[in-house]
Amino acid sequence: MSVLSAEQTQGSKRRRNLKMADRRAGFGLLAPAGIVMLAVTIFPIVYSIIMSFNNINLTTNGFEFQSNGINNYKTVFGSPVFWHSAWFTVYYAIVTVFVELFFGLLIALAINNVKKLQGLSISIMLIPWALITVISAQMWDYIYNGVYGVLNAVAAGLHLIGQPVTWxxxxxxxxxxxxxADIWKTTPFVVIILLSGLQMIAQDYYEAARIDGANSWQLFWKVTFPLLRGSIALAGLFRILQAFGVFDLPFVLTQGGPGTATESLAILGYRTLFEDLHFGVGAAVAVSTVILILLACLIFLSGFRSMVEEEAA
Structure with a gap:
């Protein structure tokens, strides 16, 4: 028995050593990716936070940092321009995300019920999402143009307007x-996530509900929607992150105008950093935007969770 126990102990030690060696090898293989992630993700975030607490001047030797505490944040939060950009970013994100979730769900349901040409339908639907935002923004700029725009031509042909409108x-x-323009481009992204969620729902649930006499609306509200909540939350979360950081579409389409009507926080940060060269204040705008995004995601997830818990009760 003692010999067997000694052999078992040695075997367990060898297994533990092998596991430790595998772990070390795994960490070694992951180390390059981790270093790259730290370099391109973590370091810029930490550096931006440091910049936001400093007054930064350009010199012949590079940047000169002068600590000024929270003065940059006082400047940001005391500026009506910042609050206007924050308000625009918030309601822009709320409206676009909810509209995209609504239409995305309708389109996903329609495609999921199509038995023929489903692949073709998905391919056609993905064309707006596949276009680079700068290109799609230029296309929409042509559509909205007040002189030769397509929208004015169509509206005039339908006698909806009497003279060209500078949209x-x-x-x-x-x-x-x-x-x-944003809803047209990004709704396909929502459709793909929701469609994948729909196709993961087992048909047994629908068959059981039909046996119990459920109609189409009851099938959707009692079976489809509850089982699709995770996909809806995922799509909404991704779209909130994208909508709060919107930059390229308004930058190309409106330049933040007219005036500051479509100036998002991302555009405000860009102008403060790279046009006005107020690096500390611009970094404070960027950090404040990240905090706002995190709060929006937490509010969305907590509200969605509360809705799910109420319906479950």
Whole structure:
């Protein structure tokens, strides 16, 4: 028995040593990717936070840091321009995300119920998402153009307008026009996530509900929607992250105008950093934007979780 126990002990030690060797090898293989992630992700974040607490001047030797505490944040939060950009970013994100989730769910349900040409439908639907945002923004700029735009030509042909309208030259129409362009481009992203969630739902649930006499609406509300909540939350979370960081679409389409009507926090940070060269204040804008994004994601997830718990109760 003692010999067997000694052999078992040695065997367990060898297994532990092998596991430790495997772990070390795994960490060694992951180390290059981890270093790259630290270099391109963690370091810029930490550096931006440091910049936000300093007054930064350009010298012949590079940047000169002078600590000024929270003065940059006082400048940011005391500026009406920042609060206007924050308000625009928030309601832009709320409107576009909810509209995209609504239409994305409708399109995903339609494609999921198509038995023929489903692959073709998905391919056609993905064309807006596949386009580079700069290109799609230029296309929408052509559509909205007040002189030769397609929208004016169609609206005039339908006798909806009597004279050309400068859609991107008025505050309200510029905001709506940008939202339409964003919804057109990013709804396919939501569709793909929701469609994958729909196709993962087992047909047994629907068959059991039909046996119990459920109609189409009850099948959706009692079976499809509850089982699709995770996909909806995932799509909403990704879209909130993207919508709060919107930059390329308004930068190309409206340049943040007219005035500051479509100036997002990302554009405000860009102008503060690279046009005004106020690096500390610009970093404070960037850090504040990240905090706002995190709060928005937490609010969305907590609200979604509360809705799920209420329905479960």
């Amino acid at each position: 991107l030259g008025q505050n309200t129409s510029a905001v709506i026009a940008m939202m339409v």
